Amino acid sequence: xxxxxxxxxxxxxxxxxxxxxxxxxxxxxxxxxxxxxxxxxxxxxxxxxxxxxxxxxxxxxxxxxxxxxxxxxxxxxxxxxxxxxxxxxxxxxxxxxxxxxxxxxxxxxxxxxxxxxxxxxxxxxxxxxxxxxxxxxxxxxxxxxxxxxxxxxxxxxxxxxxxxxxxxxxxxxxxxxxxxxxxxxxxxxxxxxxxxxxxxxxxxxxxxxxxxxxxxxxxxxxxxxxxxxxxxxxxxxxxxxxxxxxxxxxxxxxxxxxxxxxxxxxxxxxxxxxxxxxxxxxxxxxxxxxxxxxxxxxxxxxxxxxxxxxxxxxxxxxxxxxxxxxxxxxxxxxxxxxxxx
Amino acid sequence: xxxxxxxxxxxxxxxxxxxxxxxxxxxxxxxxxxxxxxxxxxxxxxxxxxxxxxxxxxxxxxxxxxxxxxxxxxxxxxxxxxxxxxxxxxxxxxxxxxxxxxxxxxxxxxxxxxxxxxxxxxxxxxxxxxxxxxxxxxxxxxxxxxxxxxxxxxxxxxxxxxxxxxxxxxxxxxxxxxxxxxxxxxxxxxxxxxxxxxxxxxxxxxxxxxxxxxxx
Numbered sequence: 043x044x045x046x047x048x049x050x051x052x053x054x055x056x057x058x059x060x061x062x063x064x065x066x067x068x069x070x071x072x073x074x075x076x077x078x079x080x081x082x083x084x085x086x087x088x089x090x091x092x093x094x095x096x097x098x099x100x101x102x103x104x105x106x107x108x109x110x111x112x113x114x115x116x117x118x119x120x121x122x123x124x125x126x127x128x129x130x131x132x133x134x135x136x137x138x139x140x141x142x143x144x145x146x147x148x149x150x151x152x153x154x155x156x157x158x159x160x161x162x163x164x165x166x167x168x169x170x171x172x173x174x175x176x177x178x179x180x181x182x183x184x185x186x187x188x189x190x191x192x193x194x195x196x197x198x199x200x201x202x203x204x205x206x207x208x209x210x211x212x213x214x215x216x217x218x219x220x221x222x223x224x225x226x227x228x229x230x231x232x233x234x235x236x237x238x239x240x241x242x243x244x245x246x247x248x249x250x251x252x253x254x255x256x257x258x259x260x261x262x263x264x265x266x267x268x269x270x271x272x273x274x275x276x277x278x279x280x281x282x283x284x285x286x287x288x289x290x291x292x293x294x295x296x297x298x299x300x301x302x303x304x305x306x307x308x309x310x311x312x313x314x315x316x317x318x319x320x321x322x323x324x325x326x327x328x329x330x331x332x333x334x335x336x337x338x339x340x341x342x343x344x345x346x347x348x349x350x351x352x353x354x355x356x357x358x359x360x361x362x363x364x365x366x367x368x369x370x371x372x373x374x375x376x377x378x379x380x381x382x383x
Numbered sequence: 384x385x386x387x388x389x390x391x392x393x394x395x396x397x398x399x400x401x402x403x404x405x406x407x408x409x410x411x412x413x414x415x416x417x418x419x420x421x422x423x424x425x426x427x428x429x430x431x432x433x434x435x436x437x438x439x440x441x442x443x444x445x446x447x448x449x450x451x452x453x454x455x456x457x458x459x460x461x462x463x464x465x466x467x468x469x470x471x472x473x474x475x476x477x478x479x480x481x482x483x484x485x486x487x488x489x490x491x492x493x494x495x496x497x498x499x500x501x502x503x504x505x506x507x508x509x510x511x512x513x514x515x516x517x518x519x520x521x522x523x524x525x526x527x528x529x530x531x532x533x534x535x536x537x538x539x540x541x542x543x544x545x546x547x548x549x550x551x552x553x554x555x556x557x558x559x560x561x562x563x564x565x566x567x568x569x570x571x572x573x574x575x576x577x578x579x580x581x582x583x584x585x586x587x588x589x590x591x592x593x594x595x596x597x598x599x
Contacts, residue, residue, distance in 0.1 A: 190549075190552070191552065191553075193552075195548070195549040195550075195552065196545070196548075196549060197549045201538065201585065201588065202588060240418055240420050240421060245421070245425060247526060248504060248505070248526060248538055248542060249504065249505040249506065249507065249526065249542035249545075249546070250507075250542075250545075250546075251538075251542060251545070281417070281418050281421060282421070284416075285414075285416065285417045285418075285421060288416050288417075289392070289393075289414075292392040292393075293392040293393070295392065296390070296391050296392035297392075297507075297509065297550075317416075318416035318417075319416075321415050321416040322392075322416060325415075373548070373549075
């Protein structure tokens with residue numbers, strides 16, 4: 043393989059939640075670096091201010107590591123991209139501040155990127171999917187999207203909590219501790235693999251939307267009552283939650299008649315969810331794609347690559363418009379680089 | 384004689400001849416991705432539930448296909464074949480005036496359902512058939528429910544709004560406005576105001592919508 047070209051480079055900063063990530067991509071779609079540092083709460087979930095403090099503390103280190111990994115000097119960068127939303131305010135602002143400072147100092151353009159679009163685009167880049175129906179499932183988002191006329195349209199989504207959030211909160215309720223380098227959901231997956239008995243739990247599909255909060259409460263209650271083992275409850279929680287998202291994905295697939303399915307976001311690493319989606323893709327003669335694990339959780343590379351796509355379509359974000367957008371929906375974002383199939 | 388009309392996500396629809404009648408056989412096929420026990424529970428529940436709701440809807444004055452037979456063991460429903468066009472295929476081809484009129488009518492039918500304690504559960508333009516006489520038939524009640532809760536009614540309309548936004552994005556706003564107008568004519572201004580407020584609340588709930596940072 044010839045070395046990746048370095049004539050045009052974009053550095054992307056991701057800081058929407060608990061990860062501070064820096065990625066460097068060239069304009070041809072090679073990822074030269076993808077470094078991140080995670081804030082791990084001492085107890086409970088993400089505290090936005092504490093996470094932001096973590097991001098501010100590690101920013102220079104992560105930046106330096108990414109530049110070193112890519113073997114480039116800051117002056118070689120052509121554009122700075124950052125996740126402008128959606129996400130947690132203090133975390134977003136920390137990343138945005140670093141991005142603005144870099145762009146100003148280097149006197150190069152700044153591009154604000156939608157985090158959800160980033161997950162879709164890195165999935166497409168890494169799997170080769172051209173026009174997929176995408177299930178994007180993470181700690182903060184669960185949605186089924188597909189491209190139509192200028193934007194990624196949302197066909198289905200959670201009516202309340204995100205899939206990753208559902209698994210994480212249950213894991214904390216069950217007293218599971220995070221393992222180094224693994225999200226809490228991974229602990230649920232490991233235990234679920236040993237479960238056998240299907241505990242009756244709610245299954246709530248409404249049209250192409252689903253509701254997961256009642257399922258979470260019921261699973262936590264079932265565990266507290268003590269009639270079922272932790273393994274069985276983990277198994278049942280996963281089977282119910284994943285069946286629900288798979289059902290809505292299949293509905294959207296039948297509706298849109300896309301020929302590709304893409305699974306992206308942090309929960310994409312889950313093998314059971316992958317297996318379920320592979321089944322529906324096959325039934326509808328669609329090719330199934332999963333984003334590689336390194337690009338599944340929040341990462342800087344997806345922001346860098348989406349920054350390249352936006353910048354090469356003529357989009358930049360002037361400083362005065364670079365304020366963060368906490369609730370920036372994916373279907374509000376124009377994606378002029380996507381060609382109508 | 385049996386012809387596969389449509390392989391949907393949940394069920395396959397066959398056009399068949401049944402005692403000299405043209406009928407639709409809707410068969411909910413097993414889903415290999417779900418555990419068998421869960422799959423059977425879901426398919427059985429929906430197969431029993433859907434014809435009941437279609438019957439209730441008819442009593443509320445909402446056109447639905449007539450049910451001829453329910454085969455719970457095979458998760459199959461045999462129902463009347465309605466000749467017409469899916470609103471999904473039709474909506475974007477109509478003139479502004481005709482489109483508004485159709486949406487007004489749809490809103491009126493949804494009002495009848497809600498007034499009679501029925502929510503459809505999957506209001507999309509794929510699940511509405513317009514026949515030659517201008518009657519809109521509602522199908523696919525498998526995710527519906529018998530309830531008069533404002534929450535369920537709000538979600539019902541929210542789903543339709545989202546279906547319009549994702550599939551008929553060019554006309555989504557005026558279509559939904561016309562649906563709500565027809566709905567208001569059916570349920571009255573107070574009930575309409577309450578459900579619209581509920582829709583706004585649902586949209587702000589946990590999901591990413593720009594409005595949320597302004598309100599709360």
